[in-house]
Amino acid sequence: MTDLTTQEPKTDFLSRPLLASMNIDWEKALYFLILLAAIVTRFWGLGDRVMSHDESLHTQFSYQFFIGDGFSHTPLMHGPFLFHITPIFYWLFGASDFSARAPVALFGIILVAMPYFLRPWLGKVGALVTSFLFLISPFITYYSRYIRHDIYVIVFSMIIFIAIWYYFREKRDAYLWWFAAGMALMFATKEVSFIYVAIFGSFIIVRLLPQIWTAPWLRNNLSKLSSPMLLLLLGLLMVGGGLLGQQLAAPPETAVLPEDPGVFAADPETDAAAQPVTEVSSAVENRLGWVQVVGIFVLSGGLFWMAHRFRPFLKNYGEFDLIILFTTLVLPMISPLLVVIVGGNPQDYTINKCILEGQESMSAFQLFFGRLGNATCWSAFIDSPLFLTAVFLTLTLIVSILVGLWWDRRRWLIAAGIFHIIFIILYTSVFTNFDGWTSGTIGSLGYWLEQQDVARGNQP
Numbered sequence: 001m002t003d004l005t006t007q008e009p010k011t012d013f014l015s016r017p018l019l020a021s022m023n024i025d026w027e028k029a030l031y032f033l034i035l036l037a038a039i040v041t042r043f044w045g046l047g048d049r050v051m052s053h054d055e056s057l058h059t060q061f062s063y064q065f066f067i068g069d070g071f072s073h074t075p076l077m078h079g080p081f082l083f084h085i086t087p088i089f090y091w092l093f094g095a096s097d098f099s100a101r102a103p104v105a106l107f108g109i110i111l112v113a114m115p116y117f118l119r120p121w122l123g124k125v126g127a128l129v130t131s132f133l134f135l136i137s138p139f140i141t142y143y144s145r146y147i148r149h150d151i152y153v154i155v156f157s158m159i160i161f162i163a164i165w166y167y168f169r170e171k172r173d174a175y176l177w178w179f180a181a182g183m184a185l186m187f188a189t190k191e192v193s194f195i196y197v198a199i200f201g202s203f204i205i206v207r208l209l210p211q212i213w214t215a216p217w218l219r220n221n222l223s224k225l226s227s228p229m230l231l232l233l234l235g236l237l238m239v240g241g242g243l244l245g246q247q248l249a250a251p252p253e254t255a256v257l258p259e260d261p262g263v264f265a266a267d268p269e270t271d272a273a274a275q276p277v278t279e280v281s282s283a284v285e286n287r288l289g290w291v292q293v294v295g296i297f298v299l300s301g302g303l304f305w306m307a308h309r310f311r312p313f314l315k316n317y318g319e320f321d322l323i324i325l326f327t328t329l330v331l332p333m334i335s336p337l338l339v340v341i342v343g344g345n346p347q348d349y350t351i352n353k354c355i356l357e358g359q360e361s362m363s364a365f366q367l368f369f370g371r372l373g374n375a376t377c378w379s380a381f382i383d384s385p386l387f388l389t390a391v392f393l394t395l396t397l398i399v400s401i402l403v404g405l406w407w408d409r410r411r412w413l414i415a416a417g418i419f420h421i422i423f424i425i426l427y428t429s430v431f432t433n434f435d436g437w438t439s440g441t442i443g444s445l446g447y448w449l450e451q452q453d454v455a456r457g458n459q460p
Helices: 026-041 052-064 081-092 096-135 139-142 149-171 173-187 193-213 222-249 283-307 317-341 365-371 373-380 385-407 407-428 435-450
Strands: 017-019
Touching: 026 096, 026 385, 052 081, 052 096, 052 193, 081 096, 096 139, 096 149, 139 173, 149 173, 149 193, 149 317, 149 435, 173 317, 173 407, 222 283, 283 373, 283 385, 317 385, 317 407, 317 435, 385 407, 385 435, 407 435
Parallel strands: none
Antiparallel strands: none
């Protein structure tokens, strides 16, 4: 009888032990060196440079929050996360330029380390190279030493990106919780989150569609597509037709030259009435905007009908789960876009007042029920700018909840709970400014949309 021998598995260079007693291989040693370099390049002389304009605003409002003066979110200053983490570092290390930039530097180091978690897809060498590129990137290094929102939102988007890939591979619920937390923190940091959602969402849809197209179950159930597809096409026609109609209805913008060639075209002394004014809120355009909004709901109904019919098959795709979470978590924050489409202003929170005869002598109880039963008061309330925004916000919230519960009651409630708890805590400044929830949910995208027709801050 001959002895059976097994050949020892070969290991690559990066897996060979550097110090066998400490189980440190070359890969871990290289990560250690990269992180050490990241610490040096992010923290060295961090407080030496004077504060720039943006930094001075961020440090000032953070300091006011730190000393107890409170913080009220405004879309002009982006998300509230920066104004919460900076006071924590003031509390730990004292208020200084160094401590103000320290959390940004810390997140810059975390970003350098994050490619480690992408080794299953990038490989060991690829992940190391990515970390090294993050280390030496001038852009990332600069914003890792500059108290702004940029490095925070990059880290949170990376958390979402990593959670997506791990969920594709393992389909463990824990990655959905990481996904929800990353989404909440990203939206509590900067409005660029909407662009990240568009990028990630497009990638997931492109990844899902070929899998569905080649699946045998689709060929066996093509007849179920006919009715939802008709609704889908109707919605597309309404959205496209309304948009095209708005473009045709809008008056052309023409330049008006001054009669006197010696007068500059933008002379403030010229008659303002001579300047052309585009009527963007005309009645025709507003009606066509409503056609678009109804078309969006019809289109969404067709998509949901299709998903409902194929739900037994779609539940096997991780991409479908993430599309549902993306949609239901973000949908209420899209409501300002619907308001803008129909000609409203999501930044206008005013409510029309209704004055009743003899209300000076009424109690609060009498005044409330007097207005409640008054048709004129109802008409004034419905015409209020805030009413339109409230209607769209309520509708999108209801749709989000219903779709989430339809998808998976337990998992959606946990994911939505994680998202909204983080969102509410940060936007209300730890429950000291409840108006922050409104400004975060509506104002963030509303303010960004308002700036699209002109330069930022109404600059010329």
